[in-house]
Amino acid sequence: MRTKVREELAPRTRLKWSLKDLIAKMNPIIRGWQNYYAAIDKSMANRFLAKIDWHIRIRLSLWWNKKHKKRKASRENLFKLLQVMGLKTVSNWG
Template sequence: MRTQTGELFVGFNPAISKDALKKISGQVRSWRLHRRTRLSVADLAKRINPVVRGWMNYYGAFRRSALYPLLLRINAYLMRWLRKKFKQLRGRKKADRAWERAVATRPKFFAHWAWVNLVPAVW
């Protein structure tokens, strides 16, 4: 089979489509995690884990690395939540240490931490 440019099509690498990724990203934004400071971290995990776990199982079955930017974005929202919930963690170093402690003590607390548990670089 040849492509429109005449190159030979030699493989197929299934991954999440751009449209699906855009839809999922919109859903994550609609959660407004960083604004739910009245919830506990357990409540947040209870709300998002089933949904994120489903996305990981469905879209990550073939190429999980395509989901990493989305999962990192969820981490960024969680970091914003952490910094708004606990005022003493507004500074970057303190927030980073708190994040690392949380991941070290409960590495599977959030479903996506099994794949991506990095301290988010985005503030």
């Protein structure tokens, strides 16, 4: 899962994309992981999936900081922005 996230967010050509476009690209992938792990015990899978959510947010913050070199956002503000923009979560906690 981490490799898939890295493949989607790492190319330098993605720096031309808007945040809305990246979220639109990531949401179907995240929704697929949600559907796949829905049949598994929620408490066991949720702990693992929370780490994947964290990884997605960190990768998006790295993308944001590369795109906007002069305006680095704090992680808290960026995570709130991602939530407002509609980024889905894999786990149930978000």
